[in-house]
Amino acid sequence: MSKNMTINYLEVPTSNIAATKAFFTNVFNWSFTDYGEEYVAFSTAEMEGGFYLSETLSLRANGAALIVFYTDELEKTQILIEQANGKITEPVFDFPGGRRFHFTEPGGSEFAVWSDN
Template sequence: MTARINYLEFPSQDLAATKAFFSEVLDWQFTDYGPDYTAFAAKEAGIDGGFYRSDTPARVATGSALVVLYTAQLEALQDRVIAAGGKVSTPIFAFPGGRRFHFIAPGGCELAAWSE
C-alpha cells in the first residue's frame, strides 16, 4: 500500500491576519468554510491545505513539523515576510545544498523558505 501527503492543515491564532499575510506575501487565495477554517489551493501553494483557528501555534521548538517553501529569490521573500508583518525566527543561514530562513506568520505558525 502507498499513501502520499496531499493536504496540510496549520493552526492559526488569527485567521484574518493569516489570510492577509499569505495573500500579500505569496499571492495565496482562500476559501472560508465557516468562521474557524480557511483553505488554500495547490495552484498557488503547491499543495492543498488550510488554516484552522487554534490558541496553540505550530513551532519547531515545541515539536511541530516544519513546512519548507522553495523560492529562487530568498532575500526578496524574507523582505516580503517582514514587510507584511511576519517575524524572522531564524535568519538566513547556509546548509549543504542551499540557504534558508524560518519565519513566524502573524497567526503564529512557523514556516521556512529555502533556495539553492
C-alpha cells in the same frame, strides 16, 4: 504521477485567521475559501490545505513539523515576508545544499524558506 500514498492536504493552526489569510495572499498569492469563523481553506497550484483557529501553534520548539518553502530569490522573499508582518525567527544561514531562514506568520505558526542560490 499517482496520488496513492502521497500527502493530500495540509492543515496548520493559527491564532488569527484574518491575519494569516492576508499574509499568505500578499506574500505567496494564495486564494482562500472561508468555512465559518474557525477554518479557512487554501488552494495553490502545488497543494491544498487549510488553517484552523487554535491557541496551540505549529512551532519547532513544540515538536511540530517544519513546512519549508523554496524560492529563487531568498532576500527578496524575506523582504516580502517582513513587509507582510511576518517575523524572522532565524536569520539566513547556510546548510548543505543552500541557504534558508525561518519565520512566523502573523497568526503565529513557524515556516522556513530556502534557496539553492
